[in-house]
Amino acid sequence: GENVEQHPSTLSVQEGDSAVIKCTYSDSASNYFPWYKQELGKGPQLIIDIRSNVGEKKDQRIAVTLNKTAKHFSLHITETQPEDSAVYFCAASRGDDKIIFGKGTRLHILP
Amino acid sequence: KAGVTQTPRYLIKTRGQQVTLSCSPISGHRSVSWYQQTPGQGLQFLFEYFSETQRNKGNFPGRFSGRQFSNSRSEMNVSTLELGDSALYLCASRSGGAEDTQYFGPGTRLTVL
Numbered sequence: 001g002e003n004v005e006q007h008p009s010t011l012s013v014q015e016g017d018s019a020v021i022k023c024t025y026s027d028s029a030s031n032y033f034p035w036y037k038q039e040l041g042k043g044p045q046l047i048i049d050i051r052s053n054v055g056e057k058k059d060q061r062i063a064v065t066l067n068k069t070a071k072h073f074s075l076h077i078t079e080t081q082p083e084d085s086a087v088y089f090c091a092a093s094r095g096d097d098k099i100i101f102g103k104g105t106r107l108h109i110l111p
Numbered sequence: 112k113a114g115v116t117q118t119p120r121y122l123i124k125t126r127g128q129q130v131t132l133s134c135s136p137i138s139g140h141r142s143v144s145w146y147q148q149t150p151g152q153g154l155q156f157l158f159e160y161f162s163e164t165q166r167n168k169g170n171f172p173g174r175f176s177g178r179q180f181s182n183s184r185s186e187m188n189v190s191t192l193e194l195g196d197s198a199l200y201l202c203a204s205r206s207g208g209a210e211d212t213q214y215f216g217p218g219t220r221l222t223v224l
Contacts, residue, residue, distance in 0.1 A: 046213070089153075098156050098159055098167040098169070102153075
């Protein structure tokens with residue numbers, strides 16, 4: 001069945017440095033790839049998404065890249081700040097099908 | 112627009128009981144999905160309802176069921192609760208259309224004793 005693999009499971013970066021989280025998906029028909037950030041005690045919050053008709057999307061310090069041939073997509077956070085510490089989830093879906101999530105990456109921003 | 116709301120936020124039940132959780136989607140959204148989140152298994156898809164019909168289903172036993180009303184509000188029911196059902200249950204509202212986007216509620220924390 002459909003599967004989304006996410007790496008790494010834990011990531012620690014120095015404040016101000018960049019963080020990269022990578023995901024691969026199995027369903028070649030997937031065409032929508034959202035990223036969510038979950039802080040303690042809260043539901044996941046959509047931070048950025050990309051659709052298969054584009055290869056890259058940027059929103060201030062956050063960017064997502066998509067390689068449909070290799071079936072992988074990545075989240076890039078530049079100039080990390082303490083408030084970026086959270087769990088990040090990638091996901092993939094096609095059309096009206098269910099959205100499949102990766103296992104999550106716990107990001108720690110070190111002072 | 113108001114976001115996705117879930118009630119109750121916290122719930123404590125004992126084994127064998129049943130529980131009903133409620134979700135109100137973002138106004139205008141006709142799709143509601145339910146997820147179970149546990150530390151070991153991450154976000155697991157339970158089911159999705161669209162216009163009062165179950166559109167997609169995950170791999171959970173029949174003890175987990177749901178429904179959606181004509182105003183798009185949804186309820187999820189778990190019968191014969193087990194200790195392993197302790198989790199955060201998240202509801203998500205989906206916009207549909209060309210710019211289909213899903214937004215989560217704050218979740219209901221269920222503890223089964």
